[in-house]
Amino acid sequence: MKFTKILQFCAIVLSLSSCNDNDEENYTPITATYPAVEAEFGSSVDLNNLANYANQAVPAYITKDNSALNPISDKGATLGRILFYDKKMSVDNTVSCSSCHKQEFAFSDNTIASNGVNSTTGRHSMRLINTRFATESKFFWDERAASLEIQTTMPIKDHGEMGFSGANGDLSFNDLIVKLSAIDYYKELFKFVYGSEEITETKIQFALAQFIRSIQSFDSKYDTGRASAPNDGAPFANFTAQENQGKNLFLTPPTFNASGSRTGGGIGCAGCHRAPEFDIDPNTKNNGIIGTLSGVGIDITNTRAPSLRDLVKVDGTTNGQMMHTGVITSLQAAIGHYGTINIAPGNTNLDPRLTPGGIGQQLNLTAAEVNSVIAFLRTLSGTDVYTNTKWSNPFN
Structure with missing residues (x-):
């Protein structure tokens, strides 16, 4: 009896294997759907076919790399790209990181002082090229940010720049988190990247830093x-x-x-x-x-x-x-x-x-x-x- 059951089990396994072999060319992989992301971004963001951020070619003679504590991932940098360009990151939906760091100017600005929601920046906006490939880990001209991660949310929390300062009558950074948490495409994106819809400042910092560090230029x-x-x-x-x-x-x-x-x-x-x-x-x-x-x-x-x-x-x-x-x-x-x-x-x-x-x-x-x-x-x-x-x- 046991021998017969073993033979039956083997027959089922062989049958399944045979079906997989015969139908391989007709097999269509099941892909996840992200209706809010698709509705907002169309073909510019495809979560089932991510752009290559994590494994870009880097010349062998380039040896500096400050990304060890927050390695670039395709998922994280994709989220970072959206956060970087989203004007909803400012208190009145008029300014994003990209307003001061423009791709056409090597992620710098073509004005001396960049416009924020309440005033202009105190210093000219620094270019964001090859920030990953440097020994210096501090940011801003005066190095007041101990890391790129910390730097990414400081303009957001600045009264003049993006307005979520929590002081002088401004909304707080927690108000921004509440705001983003109500947006359907961020619910899908944070779940996609972090396994949870929960949004935190640390998650925002890590994603933004991964995107910024992915911006590299070695085709000169x-x-x-x-x-x-x-x-x-x-x-x-x-x-x-x-x-x-x-x-x-x-x-x-x-x-x-x-x-x-x-x-x-x-x-x-x-x-x-x-x-x-x-x-x-x-x-x-x-x-x-x-x-x-x-x-x-x-x-x-x-x-x-x-x-x-x-x-x-x-x-x-x-x-x-x-x-x-x-x-x-x-x-x-x-x-x-x-x-x-x-x-x-x-x-x-x-x-x-x-x-x-x-x-x-x-x-x-x-x-x-x-x-x-x-x-x-x-x-x-x-x-x-x-x-x-x-x-x-x-x-x-």
Whole structure:
């Protein structure tokens, strides 16, 4: 009897296996449905066919990565993209993260001060290119946010920017959570990403940070040259003589005489902006620009900078103004600033690398040297980041 039952069981298993084999080409996988997401976003967000955020190609020579505590996932970054572009994240539904960080300007702004719900930003909006590939983990120009995760919700809780401050008559961040919890597409999205419809600030922070860290740019002329070169300092075969000269000037430290004038070498930009990521050295201090957007007082606390990648577009046009005050509007002006450093009264935080022997550096660059550095900086720009739909507005 037992033997007969075993034979019957085996026959059922073999029958099922045979059916699966024979019908494999006709098998249609069951996909989940997300009616609210589909109604709001149409084909721009497909939760059954996610964009690749987690496994993008990264060049072997890129070694810095600050995402270990919050690894990028396709699900998390998809949610982050929607949060990044959603104007419902502001108290009056007029402003989103993308209002100050625009894809067409390498996720910076083309105005000196960005518009918020109640006022303008106190500093120029920083570009969000390759934030993952940096040693520095603090954010904002003055590094007041200990991590990108913490930074992501600080503008939301700012009275002037997005308005959920919980002070001065503003709604609180908890009011935002209540607001989002009533939106059907967020019910589906948070359940999809976290297994629960519950929305918390930490979940918002993690998703936004994953999306921002996913924004990467490695399709530049520099990357093509670096991929076939043994190191950053070697001549790049695809560079012009001018671009290679600019690279050498950028990478090579200068030598100075007792009066602070350059006597040889390069101009040492890489001492703070470190190749090949071109991220900012966490130990940098103020760069000599101490103005404020209000024009009142001085601001010497600004010690951070974004990556120099996509500082301008490939054609040389700017991605908005530069520096925390937006006072620099061209590469020539940026190089000129570092060419003659004046130690302004009250600037007790000036980076010592700019003051050899305690004297403001005088690089004494020739016109040819300036043009070669400009040519090199333009090689750091790609094209994909400006148009790739996975970083675009899903509400369009």
